Amino acid sequence: MSKSKRLMELMMTVNRMRKFTVRQLADQFDVSPRTILRDLQELSELGVPLYSEVGPHGGYQVLKERILPPIAFSEEEAVAMFFASHALRHYLFLPFEAESSTALQKFYYYMPGDVRDRIDQMKNRVDFLTHTRQQKAEYLGVLLEASVDQRVVTMQYETKNGYSERTIQPVGIYASNGFWYCPAYCFLRRDFRLFRCDRMQSVANDSTGIEPLDHRHIHLGNWEEHGSEKPVYIRMIVDLSREGVRRCESELWHVPHMDITPDGSGQLNQNVPSSELMYFAKFFIGLGNEATVKEPSELVECMKGILNEIMAKYD
Structure with missing residues (x-):
């Protein structure tokens, strides 16, 4: 196996295994431990977040922010991916704001020069406009993670009558006309409610011990059907x-x-x-x-x- 192919397969292997020893990899790739150590050093220099643990139960581990293996895009697919991410710039707040910006920079930087030139020309010829709102929506990432992990959060929410504290289990988040919304099960009302994310003054993981409900089957497409108050x-x-x-x-x-x-x-x-x-x-x-x-x-x-x-x- 060539070195380049071995490095690519090694990258996919360590992403899949997450925790491993040099001996395990050496046996799997049929090379010496010294060769594996050199390969791991090269992967680390390429950006794969590895760290080592010493001791009888030690080894190597991939950090949570692992690097995905290379994906081959056609030129048209690469341009489409670029503009799909580029369109998000109209939102002042995103659940993955910093990540989308750095991903876009990497994507653009590693494209061939002629493809970058084409994208530069297309930037002035195509756009995906949405309403730009000044209202802050600072907790989108927390709400999204809570909805995926089935966690309960407590928030301070602005209403017409002032501020109230609500304990909710988010279903998800979505953007409409420049505003972000969060459908969630409200433990105060014992029913599903729709909340405006810009009216949330604070959001944190619940510390009162409320057990999350099993809402794995509930999502943005059907949450209204599960409310107890059926609309007329x-x-x-x-x-x-x-x-x-x-x-x-x-x-x-x-x-x-x-x-x-x-x-x-x-x-x-x-x-x-x-x-x-x-x-x-x-x-x-x-x-x-x-x-x-x-x-x-x-x-x-x-x-x-x-x-x-x-x-x-x-x-």
Whole structure:
């Protein structure tokens, strides 16, 4: 086996084993312990985070921040990966902010010169815009780790009535219109709730001894179905201009079901929670003549009430 091939296989082996001895590796690769020691030294210089332990039960161990083995990308795949990560720069806060920045720098640095030149040209020709919010969301990493590891956290949360302490078990986090949200099981309400991450003043692992629930089967796609308070749905039908269709697709969180005509206009036709009628009333008022609400009558009356209040300010 050539040295380069042995080093690549050795890198994948130590990542998989995590803890090992020189003798184990020497036997596996059929080389001398001295050769393995030289190879491990080269891997360490390449960035594989190894450290040694002395004693009868010692050996080598890979730190938690292990290095992944090389992956071969085509030129188009490399460009796609670069811009997928590059698009995240519009978010002021990310659960892996520092890591995404360093990964992007490494990815760009090790590309061939002609591919870097192509990316430099494409930077001025393609972008993925999102709303830039100034509100801080500093605990995204903690929330994401807690949701993956099924841990309970305690937070200080800002509400309309001030601040309250909540103990929650996060389901996950997602971004919508520039804001970060965290669906979670709230031990105070004994039900699932949706929290705005920028309203969390502090988040820390719970120290009160609350046992986490088994929510491994609950995720961002189904958490609403597991709440005890089942929402009441009502049919909503709205005629939309071409601009109205575009606005609905880009601004509504759940992508609505719309029947699109050849000229780009369409009709929104779907069931929505009755508790969100005020939200939809304000949204469709904001669309002006680009939207015409057909049903339900409760939504139309809600819109009329808001408009009457606005008109009263200018009498």
